[in-house]
Amino acid sequence: MAKHHFRPARYFNAIGTAEPCLRIADGDTVVTDTIDASGLDAREVAVASRPNPMTGPFFIEGAEPGDTLAVRIDRLTPSRGTGWTYSPLALTVLDPAAIIDRPPSQRVVWDIDQAAGTVRLQEPVRGLEHFAPAIQPMIGCFGVAPAGGQAISTATSGPNGGNMDYRLFAPGTTAWFPVSVPGALFYLGDGHASQGDGEITGTGIETSFEMEVTFRVLKRSIAWPRGETAEDIFTIGNARPLDQALQHATTEMSRWLGEDYGLDARAASHLMGQVVRYDVGNVFNPAYTVACRIAKRWLTKR
Structure with missing residues (x-):
């Protein structure tokens, strides 16, 4: 069992069957970087424009169609001191009658204070001057290549995983994914420093991360993550x-x-x-x- 430190040179906005960036063994650990859309420079945008640029894919030796890939989330560390969100609430969570009064979309920046373990709006709005929720890192989007040679946008999700934005995909959790292609071809990204249930403004606190995960191949079949x-x-x-x-x-x-x-x-x-x-x-x-x-x-x- 080895630990690999991988620094990506490109990112993907679809989960599919791209050429593997790294081949690893069952039981190995990978430490790698993920990036949010605001961190992309002009050279990278062609392969990693919004939504959700992904690091990968990682080829896990011994993973075959019909197996299950277990991914233990060991560590999620924000790699810069700021993140960003949008407001207001998404159209999908409002009564139709309330949409007419919805304010224009606005992007805001949050300070990520790892020493204090909190996040704060850089420019607090009235009533939130002392609002400082805890840093609760999570992975918004990760998964394996889907069946049938497909490439699925990182804006959505399916049986292979993808953009699920579930708060329990956090350090200490082991996630299981159904393997559909040789090597599983695992992608990860979309790190959030904090997020409420549902991602109801369309973002968590989006920021770049160093992520550490460990892989195991299970000789059993599942249908959904x-x-x-x-x-x-x-x-x-x-x-x-x-x-x-x-x-x-x-x-x-x-x-x-x-x-x-x-x-x-x-x-x-x-x-x-x-x-x-x-x-x-x-x-x-x-x-x-x-x-x-x-x-x-x-x-x-x-």
């Missing part, structure tokens, strides 16, 4: 409308409870009906994200 923290397991559905995303996530959780915890469909329904929690990921971009989450204290592995 899954994740595990110290306290919970969760499954991800990506689709539009929102109820379809919820259906994908719920079905994947029922499968998982059968595969690893020995619960048949009836037992899984009793458990899920009482203790499941649903979290909202991205509700701004073309596909919405729903996470179906269960606390590990309710589960016993068989």
